[in-house]
């Protein structure tokens with residue numbers, strides 16, 4: 001996610017803004033900038049790259065003034081570049097704005113502005129807002145902001161300043177976090193607490209639909225909709241710096257597990273056309289004609305991203321009948337894969353820098369395949385070299401163990417599979433609408449699981465001394481079992497295996513003995529009876545079984561020792577829900593063992609070497 005900071009007070013703004021942005025560096029970014037008003041004009045300094053690059057600019061040409069805004073950009077619309085970095089400003093440089101989020105309808109708004117003769121300097125959705133402001137302004141900044149915000153759809157946290165009104169800052173929050181820091185003779189805007197913690201511990205946490213108007217001596221909170229004053233509790237932050245960076249969570253991994261509903265909502269933004277109830281990928285190069293010409297799809301990735309690809313296979317084949325082959329990148333790149341010009345190769349990578357996956361992308365392109373990347377980093381090598389990108393909008397993932405990126409990758413596969421099927425006319429309108437409705441419910445369903453997860457911690461603590469654990473499942477549940485097993489191994493260091501449940505009797509059942517811990521995933525109704533048989537097989541050898549199943553499968557209780565229930569959804573979409581308990585089990589087991597949850601031994605977040 002992008003980082004925002006704003007300042008208005010009696011001190012020079014420049015260093016407060018740049019130091020505040022440095023406190024947001026942990027969120028990940030690809031460019032940074034500030035805008036400062038000296039009371040008569042606004043000066044903007046911004047650049048692609050680290051904050052050091054911005055500070056070198058400021059050493060050559062500093063900016064004076066006691067009012068300003070700053071931004072670290074995590075590219076979603078438009079590649080990392082000087083022009084795309086924030087703050088953005090209108091043609092006359094009267095207004096300046098920073099933004100965190102996605103403006104879903106920016107293309108139509110931009111088209112209108114272009115037709116009115118507005119010239120753009122960037123590819124961003126944000127720049128649309130500041131040009132709309134310039135056209136809506138009739139002498140009152142707050143009114144202009146309210147007028148413009150009513151035209152926007154999507155997720156946005158904004159900080160706005162205007163040359164004509166150098167005594168105020170305006171902030172707006174809708175679906176992207178924003179706080180107001182209250183100081184003595186100075187006030188602050190920030191997307192996250194660490195940016196302002198050294199100046200004040202008293203903050204208002206804005207709600208969706210709130211507008212804040214800051215002067216150096218006063219903060220007033222209003223409803224964007226009605227302009228009525230709103231009352232928000234002034235919260236005293238007692239966290240230290242490190243706790244603040246984790247939003248109060250003990251580890252980044254837990255923070256990122258609990259960020260999944262927002263990551264899913266952000267990944268959905270702009271991808272369902274509400275009017276037609278069709279999936280849309282604005283800017284996708286793959287044409288409907290090219291889609292009908294695809295005779296095979298290859299999915300290539302590493303680790304958790306590979307496990308997402310296994311789910312992608314099931315979903316794409318089920319909805320489109322296009323054959324799909326999934327491979328780990330380190331195998332694909334050396335096995336002379338039979339990809340050709342009628343193949344679509346989908347490479348999946350959170351970081352977009354994994355060496356094996358990048359090499360696989362190049363091998364697929366060399367053999368004539370079109371390549372589409374599903375990645376969380378828009379400016380990454382994989383994103384740049386792919387023919388098409390479907391970005392996950394999970395925000396920076398800091399913990400080595402991938403959680404929110406994985407579920408966002410699953411959502412990207414779901415959206416893309418429905419898109420392929422709708423373009424191939426392989427879905428009826430009713431089927432398509434039903435699937436899209438189910439996708440929209442997933443973020444809230446994940447929230448429900450997370451809100452009722454206390455029993456998972458006690459189970460995790462009960463298995464912390466196990467030497468071996470077994471995950472079993474069939475179909476999509478087997479794909480999720482593989483991910484659950486990897487999560488447990490990589491952060492608890494407990495050995496575990498994931499088996500296709502039907503395989504047990506072909507050898508691995510020999511491993512089951514009295515007290516062996518087994519986690520069985522049982523979410524696919526058509527395989528339910530088969531799974532009951534497999535659970536009975538392992539129980540008969542003394543296994544202790546935790547069943548993860550749908551709320552309506554109450555009869556499973558009779559077959560297992562413990563059960564973890566998840567809400568029902570479209571069968572194809574259950575992996576996004578069934579993986580949540582597995583993520584939490586791995587987290588709490590690792591925590592109980594006193595491991596370094598965020599930085600497990602021997603592992604790196606991005607494997608940029610073979």
Ligand code: AGP
Pocket residue numbers: 302303304305348349350351352353354357400401402403487490603605606607
């Ligand atoms: C995730 O939990 C793992 N740490 C690891 O397997 C990771 O998924 C893999 O290295 C691929 O990384 P990428 O998605 O950045 O390409």
